[in-house]
Structure formats: C-alpha cells, structure tokens
Amino acid sequence: MISFSPTEEQQMIVKMVQQFANDEMRKHYRECDESGEIPDRIVNTAWQLGLVSTSIPEEYGGGGGEHSAITGSLIAEELAWGDLSIAMHILCPALVVNSILEMGTDEQKKKYLPAFCGDNYKAATAALIEPKFGFDPYSLSTTASLKDGNYVINGQKCYVPLAADANLLLVYAAENGNTQGFIIEKGTKGLEVGGRESNMGIRALATYELALKNCRVPKENRLGGGGGCDFNRILNCSKVALSAMAVGVAKAAFEYSRDYAKERVAFGEPIAARQAIAFMLAEMAIEIDATRLMSWEAAWKLDRKEEATKETSLVKTYADDMVVMVTDRAVQILGGHGYIREHPVELWLRNGRGFATFDGMAIV
Amino acid sequence: MIDFEPTPEQKEAIEAAHKFAEEMFRPVSRYYDEHEHDSPQQLIDTLWERRREGALSVGLDITAALRTEELCWGDAGLYLCIPGPGLGGAAVFASGTKEQMERFLTRFNEGKPKWGAMAMTEAGCGSDTSAITTTAVRGGDEWVLNGEKIFVTWGKRALEDSDGFVVVWATVDKSAGRAGMKSFVVEAGTPGMRVEKLEKKLGIRASDTATIVFDNCRIPYENILGSPEVRKVDKAGTKGFKGAMATFDATRPIVAAQALGVGRAALDFVKETLEKEGIEIRYGLPRQKLTALERDVMDMEANYKAAKLLTLRSLWMMSQFQANNLEASMAKAKAGLAITKITQKAVEIMGPLGYSRKNLLEKWMRDAKINDLFEGTGQINMLIVARRVLDYSRDQLK
Numbered sequence: 001m002i003s004f005s006p007t008e009e010q011q012m013i014v015k016m017v018q019q020f021a022n023d024e025m026r027k028h029y030r031e032c033d034e035s036g037e038i039p040d041r042i043v044n045t046a047w048q049l050g051l052v053s054t055s056i057p058e059e060y061g062g063g064g065g066e067h068s069a070i071t072g073s074l075i076a077e078e079l080a081w082g083d084l085s086i087a088m089h090i091l092c093p094a095l096v097v098n099s100i101l102e103m104g105t106d107e108q109k110k111k112y113l114p115a116f117c118g119d120n121y122k123a124a125t126a127a128l129i130e131p132k133f134g135f136d137p138y139s140l141s142t143t144a145s146l147k148d149g150n151y152v153i154n155g156q157k158c159y160v161p162l163a164a165d166a167n168l169l170l171v172y173a174a175e176n177g178n179t180q181g182f183i184i185e186k187g188t189k190g191l192e193v194g195g196r197e198s199n200m201g202i203r204a205l206a207t208y209e210l211a212l213k214n215c216r217v218p219k220e221n222r223l224g225g226g227g228g229c230d231f232n233r234i235l236n237c238s239k240v241a242l243s244a245m246a247v248g249v250a251k252a253a254f255e256y257s258r259d260y261a262k263e264r265v266a267f268g269e270p271i272a273a274r275q276a277i278a279f280m281l282a283e284m285a286i287e288i289d290a291t292r293l294m295s296w297e298a299a300w301k302l303d304r305k306e307e308a309t310k311e312t313s314l315v316k317t318y319a320d321d322m323v324v325m326v327t328d329r330a331v332q333i334l335g336g337h338g339y340i341r342e343h344p345v346e347l348w349l350r351n352g353r354g355f356a357t358f359d360g361m362a363i364v
Numbered sequence: 365m366i367d368f369e370p371t372p373e374q375k376e377a378i379e380a381a382h383k384f385a386e387e388m389f390r391p392v393s394r395y396y397d398e399h400e401h402d403s404p405q406q407l408i409d410t411l412w413e414r415r416r417e418g419a420l421s422v423g424l425d426i427t428a429a430l431r432t433e434e435l436c437w438g439d440a441g442l443y444l445c446i447p448g449p450g451l452g453g454a455a456v457f458a459s460g461t462k463e464q465m466e467r468f469l470t471r472f473n474e475g476k477p478k479w480g481a482m483a484m485t486e487a488g489c490g491s492d493t494s495a496i497t498t499t500a501v502r503g504g505d506e507w508v509l510n511g512e513k514i515f516v517t518w519g520k521r522a523l524e525d526s527d528g529f530v531v532v533w534a535t536v537d538k539s540a541g542r543a544g545m546k547s548f549v550v551e552a553g554t555p556g557m558r559v560e561k562l563e564k565k566l567g568i569r570a571s572d573t574a575t576i577v578f579d580n581c582r583i584p585y586e587n588i589l590g591s592p593e594v595r596k597v598d599k600a601g602t603k604g605f606k607g608a609m610a611t612f613d614a615t616r617p618i619v620a621a622q623a624l625g626v627g628r629a630a631l632d633f634v635k636e637t638l639e640k641e642g643i644e645i646r647y648g649l650p651r652q653k654l655t656a657l658e659r660d661v662m663d664m665e666a667n668y669k670a671a672k673l674l675t676l677r678s679l680w681m682m683s684q685f686q687a688n689n690l691e692a693s694m695a696k697a698k699a700g701l702a703i704t705k706i707t708q709k710a711v712e713i714m715g716p717l718g719y720s721r722k723n724l725l726e727k728w729m730r731d732a733k734i735n736d737l738f739e740g741t742g743q744i745n746m747l748i749v750a751r752r753v754l755d756y757s758r759d760q761l762k
Contacts, residue, residue, distance in 0.1 A: 002374075002426055003367045004677050005684075010366075070366050136650050232648070262754060278750035278761055279743075285753045286694045290670035293677060297368050297669070309648040317651065318666040356651065 004293070006074060014074050016049060021082025029083035032204035033347055038089050040121070046090040047121040051075055052097055060109060061117035067101055069237060069299035072364025073244035077292065080248030084351040085204035087245060088362055092161050095126035096170045098237065098363050099181060103229035107220065108183065112168060123165040126181075127157035127210050128172045128360030137172070137179060137235055137359060142212060144173035144182060151175075151182055151222060153190070153215040159361060163193045163208035170223065171212065172231070172360070179231040181223030190215030201350035234363070236298075236308050239316035241362040243295040246319035246355050247288055253330035253348040254284045261333050277333055284326045291315065291322045299364060320356040327352035373418075374427050380419035381431040385438025393439040396570035397727050401562050403525065404445060404570065412447050412477035420446065424454065424614040426679045429621035436625025437632075440731040441570030443622065444517060448472060451615060452480030452522065452531040455547055458611050459590040468529060468549055481522035481530040483513035483576055491744045493533065494542045498578065500534040502592075505585045507548060509534055509556070509578040517738070519574030520559045523552045530576065531589065540594045547589040556581030567730030614682060616692040616739055620675040620699035623735035627668050627703035630710040630728045634661060637714060660713060664706045671699035690752035697745035700736035707732040
C-alpha cells in the first residue's frame with residue numbers, strides 16, 4: 001500500500017542521527033574543511049551509533065538487523081545535512097561492508113566482517129573512479145586478469161577515500177570487460193597509495209590516488225568468489241546513497257538561506273517578503289522534497305531486490321542538478337555574504353558540485 | 365512503512381481506467397478537439413451508466429488520482445466531461461449540512477447524467493478570489509444573486525444540459541473582505557441565471573467552459589453553504605473563504621494527476637516512436653556518454669516521476685488526516701509546470717510528427733497548459749508554498 005511514513009524504528013534512527021549531526025557535525029564542519037582533518041572522537045562517536053555494524057549478521061558479531069536501502073537513505077540524508085565530508089568518512093567502511101554483505105561469499109563474510117563490529121572505527125574503502133576524461137564505471141581502464149590462481153590488477157584510481165588508513169580496499173577492475181570487485185588487503189605488493197588529493201569540495205575527507213602495478217590478489221578475493229558480483233546493483237546502491245546525501249546538503253543550504261532571508265532587511269522589510277527571493281525558496285523546497293521521494297522510491301526497489309537501474313540513475317541525475325541549483329541559490333540569496341567563508345553556503349555549493357563525480361564513493 | 369506498491373484494488377482501477385481511456389477516449393479524441401462545442405452525448409451516457417465501475421468512480425484519494433491519470437492519458441478534455449458531482453459536489457461535501465448533502469448530492473445516484481460545477485472566477489478576479497464582486501443579498505427567505513462568473517468548467521452541462529447545480533462564490537458584505545465571502549448552491553433551471561457564452565480555448569476543447577450571468581437570481585435561503593454569519597474579528601481567517609481553500613487542498617492533487625496523465629501520454633508517444641526507430645535510452649550510463657536525446661528523455665521522465673511522487677504524497681497525507689496545504693500546492697505547482705515543459709519538449713523531439721495534427725501530441729501540448737493555470741496558476745501555488753516554508757501570512761508575503 002502506498003505510504004510515505006518511515007517505520008517507528010526508522011524514525012528513531014533518524015532522530016538519533018539528527019541529534020549527532022546537529023550536536024557534533026554542525027559544530028566542527030568548518031574547521032574540518034579548513035584543516036582537512038576530522039577528529040577521531042567525532043568519527044568514533046558516530047561509529048558507536050552502530051550505523052554500519054547494525055546490519056552485519058550476529059554470527060559475525062554484528063547487530064543482526066535487516067539491511068535496508070531505505071534506512072540507509074534516511075541515515076545518509078541526515079549525516080550529509082550535518083556535513084558531507086564527515087558523512088562520507090563515517091560511512092566509508094560501508095563501501096566494503098555492505099558490498100560483502102550483499103555480494104560476498106560466506107568465506108569473505110566470515111573473514112572480513114567481524115573486524116567492523118568493534119567499538120572503534122575501522123577504515124575500509126572502495127576504489128572505483130579513475131582519473132581521466134570520460135570515466136565510465138561500466139568500462140574501466142583498470143584491468144584484472146587471472147594468472148596462476150591469482151588476479152593481476154593494473155590501473156590508476158582516484159577519489160579513494162581513506163586509502164592511506166584502510167586495512168581493506170575493494171578495488172573495481174574490468175575483467176574481460178565486466179566490472180568486478182577485488183578485495184585487497186593493506187600492504188599487498190603492487191598496491192601503491194599516492195599522495196592525498198586536494199579538491200574543490202569535501203576537503204575534510206582524505207581522498208587519495210591509487211596505483212595498481214601488477215598487484216596480485218588471491219582468486220578467492222574476487223567479490224562474490226567464482227560467481228562474481230552484480231556490480232550494476234552495487235552502483236545503483238551508490239547512486240541512491242549519493243542522491244540521499246545530495247538531499248541532505250540541499251536541505252542544509254535551503255534552511256540556512258531561508259532563515260537568512262527572513263532576517264536580512266532591505267528597503268524596510270526582510271528580503272524573504274519579496275517574491276524574487278520567496279519563489280526561489282519555494283522552488284528549492286519543492287525540488288528537495290521531490291528528490292527525496294524519488295530516492296525513497298529507488299531505495300524501495302532495491303530493497304525488493306528488483307532491477308532499479310532506471311530509477312536509481314534518474315534520481316541520481318536529478319539530485320546532481322538539484323543540489324547545485326539549491327546550493328547556488330543559497331549563495332545567491334545571501335549575496336556577497338554567501339561568498340564569504342564566515343557563512344557555510346559557499347562550502348555547500350563546493351560540496352554540492354561534486355555529486356556528479358562521486359559515483360561509488362558512498363553506498364546504502 | 366515507506367511503500368510504493370499500489371493495492372490490488374488500485375492496480376485494478378488503474379487497469380480498468382487505462383482500458384476505458386484507450387477504447388473510449390482515444391478514438392474520439394481528435395474529433396472533439398476539432399468540434400469544440402459538440403457534446404459527446406453517447407460517450408457521456410456510457411460514462412454515466414458505468415459510473416460505479418472501478419474505472420470511473422470519482423473521489424479525492426490516491427486511487428482516484430491513479431485513475432484520473434489514466435483517464436487523462438486518454439484525453440484530458442473528455443475526462444472533464446465525465447458526469448458527476450465534481451468541484452461543486454466537493455464544495456457541498458466539504459461545508460454542507462447533512463440536509464444539503466441529501467438535497468444536492470442524491471441526484472448523482474439517479475436518473476440522467478448530471479454535473480456539479482463551481483463558479484469562482486470573474487472577469488476582474490482570478491487568483492485574487494477575495495476580490496469577488498458577485499453579490500448575495502438576503503431578501504426574506506431568499507438570497508438574491510447578481511453578478512457574472514467566467515471560466516466555469518462544465519457550467520453549461522451542469523445548468524443547461526442536466527439537472528445539476530453550480531456552487532457560486534459571492535460576497536454578502538463587501539466591506540468585510542474575505543469574511544463576507546460565502547458559497548451558494550444554484551440549481552439548474554433557476555430563473556435569473558443564464559449561461560451566456562462558451563469559451564474557445566487553446567486546449568481541453570471537449571470540456572465546456574462557460575460564462576454564467578446572475579441577474580436578480582433568487583435562491584432559497586437554505587442554499588447557503590456554511591454559516592451566513594460575517595465575522596470581522598480576523599479578516600484573513602474566515603470559514604467561508606477557508607472552506608474554499610480547504611477544498612483546493614483536496615482537489616489540487618487531482619488536478620496534478622490530470623497533468624500527469626497528459627505528460628505520460630506524451631512520454632509514451634516519444635518512447636514508442638524511439639523504440640520503433642531502434643533508438644534505445646541507455647539508463648545508467650555516465651552523463652558525458654549520453655546523447656542529447658537521451659538526456660532530454662531522462663530529464664522528462666525524472667520530472668514526471670518527481671511530480672507524481674509529490675502528488676501521491678499530498679494525497680497520502682490527506683488519507684492520514686494530516687494538513688496537506690503545502691504539499692498539495694507543491695504537487696500542483698510541480699506537475700503543472702513539469703508537464704507543460706514535458707509536452708513542449710516532446711513536440712520538439714518529435715519534430716514534424718509532433719507538430720502535425722495527424723498525431724495527438726500537439727493536442728496534448730495544448731491540453732497540458734491548462735494544468736499550470738486552473739485550480740491556482742503555477743505562480744499562486746508557488747506563493748502558497750513560499751508562504752508555508754517561510755511561515756509568512758498573506759500580509760507578510762504578497
């Protein structure tokens with residue numbers, strides 16, 4: 001039956017995450033953006049909320065909860081409302097955990113999942129994006145070929161969050177033209193973590209280039225083993241997570257510019273009392289809600305294990321455009337003040353612009 | 365639980381409405397577009413006979429919206445010919461007494477086809493409904509109405525072609541502003557009321573749009589909907605006006621659903637044509653690999669989906685007895701504009717196939733535009749959304 005009400009449990013989780021976002025993320029995001037560092041305390045506090053470990057089965061030490069893309073979307077939106085860099089950092093291990101949960105063999109689950117059920121944050125990451133024009137996740141330049149019982153991986157990756165700290169890296173490579181995932185442990189020969197990247201936005205998130213030079217990985221480390229993984233579904237899950245995050249960033253920018261417009265007086269009245277400003281805000285509100293509902297619908301399809309390439313790509317593209325439109329308007333509504341780093345809207349515009357390039361950097 | 369699966373009953377309603385639209389509306393769609401003031405009598409009789417079937421029964425809930433979308437996929441103009449209580453009935457239902465409901469609404473269960481119309485707009489006032497000049501003056505046991513109403517959807521059908529009625533918005537006290545605004549039921553055949561002219565329109569030509577003149581039109585005192593009392597305490601917050609506006613919260617999502625139907629007709633036509641040409645829309649590819657055509661089609665589809673989900677949400681909220689004024693206006697503003705743009709883009713993509721009257725696409729583009737105009741223009745709905753999100757009164761945001 002058509003319904004737009006999250007379950008009571010989901011509402012409780014949302015409330016908890018909202019509080020964390022408000023109390024912790026919103027207090028520190030600017031200094032994180034300026035310094036490029038996220039304090040361990042914040043990351044561990046978030047980790048202890050159990051957002052990643054909850055859906056790991058009890059037999060591996062997790063919470064044994066149901067893994068749900070809808071719940072994941074709700075969490076992603078709230079965290080991104082707090083701060084996108086910190087949100088991506090906190091959820092980064094899910095890139096490995098959720099993929100193994102969904103696609104991994106029993107051996108892979110047994111071997112890798114318990115490490116993520118402890119009290120402290122464990123960095124793990126995935127490497128999909130490649131530093132070139134025309135990047136296409138379905139047609140990677142990084143290759144994997146089977147030789148003497150090992151996969152040999154060669155290629156270049158970029159935008160790999162937390163690569164320097166991660167004990168586990170899920171590297172995507174083309175195997176006979178099909179994208180497959182390979183679990184690589186830190187220190188594996190031929191896996192070279194490059195220097196930290198510097199981007200326009202998400203500056204607090206440590207991302208790295210990665211080089212794979214004849215990197216040999218045991219055959220059983222192929223995600224999903226002999227059967228491989230359904231990469232399309234992984235990418236679709238990523239698109240939903242990023243769409244929900246775009247909604248969170250846009251919502252933050254909308255709220256801030258709305259409140260500003262009600263306080264800022266020009267010509268004897270708040271600028272919000274003028275239709276030129278008020279209509280911008282109305283459109284922002286409509287598009288934020290529309291995108292959220294679309295991301296819910298796409299997540300709902302994923303939870304039903306249905307093919308959702310159409311829904312997830314429609315909402316992702318829509319969200320990419322929406323978040324730029326909304327954050328740009330937030331800057332516009334603040335005028336010159338929006339351009340100054342004393343206000344957060346310039347940060348949200350910088351972060352918002354990135355979504356079109358973030359595929360594979362977050363997952364529900 | 366967040367869920368997007370229609371119930372089995374809703375699926376049946378969608379299927380039945382789609383079948384009806386395909387079989388009964390599409391074949392005569394072009395004819396009634398080109399013969400503007402012809403009445404599709406046979407179709408109306410069929411619609412009336414089968415009005416209790418799942419495909420056609422009216423309502424203001426999610427099921428009704430899903431059904432409305434399918435019917436308007438068939439033809440938005442013919443959809444507006446479906447006999448029934450309509451907006452007039454909705455007003456009686458929203459603010460009438462039990463006695464009034466019985467007196468005015470029973471007719472829709474018996475006899476020949478009937479319509480219930482709503483008359484609000486005047487030559488000098490559209491969106492600013494509080495500026496209404498039509499007057500209602502009490503004379504003994506009667507109200508005497510004077511004034512002229514325009515753009516009355518199915519006004520002629522309600523008042524000349526059937527034993528229907530029109531709900532007329534008039535002021536009982538001009539000095540009271542909104543507080544003086546009341547609604548009155550005027551039945552077909554009442555002396556002093558006449559249908560003056562039928563508009564010639566850009567689209568939805570099968571639907572009659574009438575001007576109605578009230579010239580010392582006398583109606584029973586009991587035909588007023590809601591309280592006759594004029595409260596001047598709070599100029600903005602009065603029952604009569606609020607009654608009209610509350611009706612909009614229920615009807616705007618249905619108008620949004622009408623838009624969705626037209627939009628999907630255009631989208632289906634584009635996609636079917638591309639398929640015949642062997643052109644595939646490749647979802648999931650990175651943007652820089654997509655063709656301009658693929659980008660356009662995906663953009664149209666995403667906007668359709670956005671409008672549809674906003675529409676369903678606003679109706680779902682109503683079903684949960686939640687206030688949905690903001691969400692209803694969001695849905696209407698988004699759907700009206702999105703579908704206007706989708707149909708215009710579809711004509712562009714289809715080129716001569718879109719522009720030619722051999723196909724229905726050009727008609728759908730003309731039909732679509734009404735959804736950004738009636739039941740509150742796009743701008744009025746944006747204004748409502750803006751006031752709501754800013755928590756501003758009508759005086760704070762004009």
